[in-house]
Amino acid sequence: MSTMTNTDSTLSDSDSAGAEAGRGRGRGLRLSGMNWLVWRQHRAAYWTMLTATAITVAVFVYQRHEMITYLGGYGYPDLKSGWEAKFDHDPLNVAAMMLGFLPVLIGVFVGAPLLAGDLENGTAKLVNAQSVSRVRWLATKLGVTALVVVVCTTALSAAFTWWWSPVKSSSYFTSWTDGPVFDNSGPVPVALSLLTVVGGVAIGMLLRRTLLSMVVTLGFTVAVQMVWSYFRLSLANVVTVTSHNGVGDNSTPNVPDGAHQLDESYLTASGDLIGWGSCAEATEKARDACLDKAQVVGWSVDYIPISQMSSMQWLGSSILLALTAGIVVFVILWGRKRLV
Template sequence: MIWLTWRQLRTQAGATYALLAVLAVILATTGSQLLHLYETAGADFLTRLTEADNSLYLVGALAVMALPALIGMFWGAPLITRELDAGTHRLVWNQGVTRTRWLITKLGLTGLAAMAAAGALSLAVSWWAGPIDATADGSSVLAGFYFPRLSPLMFDARGVAPIGHAAFAFTLGVTLGVLIRRTLPAMIVTLVAFITVQVAVPLWVRPALIAPARLTTPISAANFRLWDGENVKVLIDKPGAWTIGQHTIDAAGRSVAAPSWIPDCLGQVRAELDTGCLDRLGRLGYRQLVSYQPAGRFWTFQWYELGIFLALAVLLALFCAWWIRRHVS
């Protein structure tokens, strides 16, 4: 049974691991140069990165985030569905292999291979990007391109969370394949469902895992980040923090809208930001109340998210076992 499962998996696994090996060689070759630049460039490190470094930074992050989705589509969705389509599951069951053993073998071997691929890729990319992550604290003028690793745009491409994402995407694909029983529709639905979950988690689930820290900061030209059309947004002196939300309060600590003269004022000074406008806000007692997650909580969130997605993967696997025993003949 193990040999049969491996024969069915080897094409997808071989292609995936070959691509990972190529990317690993590129990361290993350029990573030592990046580390040397980090150690010698000091505060100018980010400005001295090359276009090749920037491209690899983005490609690496996108690869880690995309791999679980691809595993769900191409490893998970066809795993059981193609056997149901071909009727080969009945042949295996008639040779003394129970449904439970058949499913455990297929899910176990393929799932472990998927988790190993995601873990290896995340480890390699996290190592390579370590110097950039240590410098990109979210407060520099380059913050629009280099994201702190705790930010929602980079969190899924670092640490151990991608292992959980791969396990969940794989079992999600298997489950949808069992339910839909057609490979191509199952692949499409798997992709849509996984992307939906990956959008929902940083918006609603992750912020609720740990109560955010809060601080009140004056509004000034030094920390002004942008005017979003309704509210002033500021940067906080918390390197690498994930800012969850902020709003303006008055001198009495009450939440208020920005004064009506702010839009025109900021519209006039946006190019230079040398601020009668922002200083006037400070003199009138307006401040920003900011909710944020400190950078030091990165690994806590990583382990929480790994546990959540592994638990979801186990639940999906149990559901598949129940469904196959009850509804597949």
């Protein structure tokens, strides 16, 4: 009897240990604690971003396959002349335009309500009454949201860059220095989206009203993109090339393929520059007389080579990420004492 009892007891202990180990293994594969709570609370927004990203990446992959199929008929990667005539660039331009709205959408619909909703409906007070500290709650909210944003924007940026790269040197499309290309490739969309989402969180924390925070965040994201577009070209090291062959046909200096030309001026014998419109006279004879009087000997061209694109993007992204880190510190410090 006692033997049976001991055996049963041993089996029971064994089963309990096995079940506990099984549960432990299960927990290792799932979110738990504060991470699970944050995911559960904002799962609709997170799953929407992840699903939309997966669908968009699939479309980009398909469009890239179609583009390579077309370019293959013109000897890609060494393209023959004439390939641009029948190439349909609308899908690429539309995709670039739509991706330009990504930081705005993420900032308004993900960043602004993240804390404003909890502060408006009282959830923040409930969390504050628990054993979890405010700093941990804020850090988890920001961390999980930032992780989802980084995953989505990185995937979209990589897919768009992969799609656009075979034709990046062509002047047939939008210049690589313009927002539709520069801001949607490389690390820039990740950095811009993180800045707008964290800025939206800070705005929501201060205003404590979801709708008002979304409206103000919309203005903030638009302002960020306007300042960024003005600041973008200052990230480059401008290259200047000159010629001393006069100003007739085929006298301008050559610039590399894909380079973005900034300015073009007349070069005088003394090394001074004058605007190319300075001698825009009515007749050719009068124009030549003007050029002779100014002692013009050639051209001076300022440009940015496409080889600088990557370094410009990483430099700009590091500045954006530094601003983002500053806002995160503000959110943590303010929320630690004044959140509720």
